[in-house]
Amino acid sequence: MKAILMREPGAAGCLAYDEVSLPTIDAPSEILVRLRAAGVNPIDTKLRARGVLVPDGLPAILGCDGAGVVEAVGRDVTRFKPGDEVWFCHGGLGGLTGNYAEYIVVDATIAQPKPRSIGFVESAAAPLVLITAWEALYDRARLGEGQTVLIHAGAGGVGHVAIQLARLAGARVCATVSSPEKAAFVHDLGAECAINYRDEDVTEMIMSWTEGRGVDVALDTVGPAVFRRTIPAMAHYGDLISILDPGPDLDLHEARQRNLRISLELMLTPMLQPLPQARAHQCEILRRCGELIDRNQLRIHVSETFPLSEAAAAHRAIEAGHTQGKLVLTMDHE
Template sequence: MSVNSIKHVTYNETGAAEVMHFSHSVLPTLKAGQLIIKVHAAGVNGPDIKQREGAYPPPKGASPILGLEVAGEVIAMAKDVSQWQIGDKICALVPGGGYAEQVITYASHCLPIPKGYSFVQAAALPETCFTVWGNLVNRAKLKAGESVLIHGGSGGIGTTAIQIAKALGAKVFVTSGSDEKCQYCLDQGASMAVNYHKDDFVEPILAATHAKGVDVVLDIAGGDFINRNLKVLAFDGRMVSVATQRGAKAEVNIFSIMAKRIQWTGSTLRPQSVEAKADIAAGLLAQLWPLLDAKQVQIRVDKVFPFDEVVKAHHYMESAQHRGKIILQLGEA
């Protein structure tokens, strides 16, 4: 084993969580604009599960190792990196490779750890903050005084979206899969939470908005929720799709889009360009990070697993019991 090798999660074939095991390898050479982070904590996210199952292959040139967000310390930099110093404590969006002792990412995709945050808390921020900000703010243009429906409000994306939408001055409606999860969403700041296993969300939200509907829908569901989203959207409403947990296909009532002048967009984060992700990071640093520093926005960590228990962490994610983020701890908390 090389003295420069790092421990990381790998798998020889796609499949259930048990295919994961540990191996050692050497990091590639740094490219311009990149740095190396000694990882203290890494976030566990839905795309990690899909990649392990073979449904979400990494983009060309990205590390095949799982993990899209980390927190840790800068230990090496390319010569052209000037915004960080060796020893800086940061959190970062990574193109892959987060489930490892060290990871390479772009300096422009890194952010300082907010005041008072541990490595574990900071590792919960990048993937969901980049996703929510890029879609809810940059694409949907959600602003103060508007209303938003957030599906899956108790998960990592949902928890972050509730916090950000509230901070923007929007009224928040959510759906979630149990009464307990709905109560969690209300505790996070939602004005209404609908258990979609028990009730259709359309009528309660239309009633709560005096038949106007919501200005924005942040959709992680897809499938059979799409036409219901169109029903619950107000005139000139915006729908942003970021996942397809209920299916990637839907038979859509196009006339609803036309009649209400609805704008429907969406994105996936990982394949976006280095520059696009850097733009999102700049927006986060300028507008969201001061709120994190001031504790006006607080993203909840649900459960922390030691690095060696990565299989258990994935089982927990798949159980859908979590309320907030799931974190792997590799070093100092």
């Protein structure tokens, strides 16, 4: 089969379109999936540049998100049969187990039936960002009806689904953006307020929007500087969640004065540690999000697709910054 191989860390050009062996079902609970699309996430570009997370994990096939058609099943599998359409978040952290390929083997408990109302491209774009946003807002922050929420980079992959999940919880949403076009996009997703951080003071705008109170919940999807600047925009006893490392030089004096609850969200943890209950919870999140998608209550925005062979171009696009929604690789199985 064709796959994108990473033999050593480096720039996007280190990704090679190559021939590798077809994966085989080795356990009775596994399924072989013919991939139709694979999501491209910032974590992929970081692993490519810095190295994979699995010891002795090179060469590697990257890509955590996949969607495709079941080709074969292990003898104990009853949930799926050949021809079933599935989506999942699995692999891509090291070794030949990622989704930048034409086929992958996953445990049947990891996969979920693909949403009926969307195609493989949108399905492959969704799992990692949906699980991240759900865990951050619902599990970490315990978001409730009537609360105010700030979503940084609201037009991005995690941000655009976080806005929708927050609105589904009955929260009022404000999002930061970098252009008028992205402001229109987040408004269309349900954001009440859009702040162009290039032209406007985020804290001042938040305080104006909340009548001086600050936001109950804030989700940082950008990094240390944004995390620090968000603290003064928080309401007392609020929840500040980051999906990134806030950095070593973090002054939490103001956060302590505000009695903030600070949470860190890394949805990859159950893939790196033996945490079956956490992994099962993530699969349930995916199932519930699939139901929301099929009820037209949640949508996935894909701004651009690339053939599998052009994975390097997709990485360059992400690293250039300011991608709206998600990027996806597609497989034509010639």
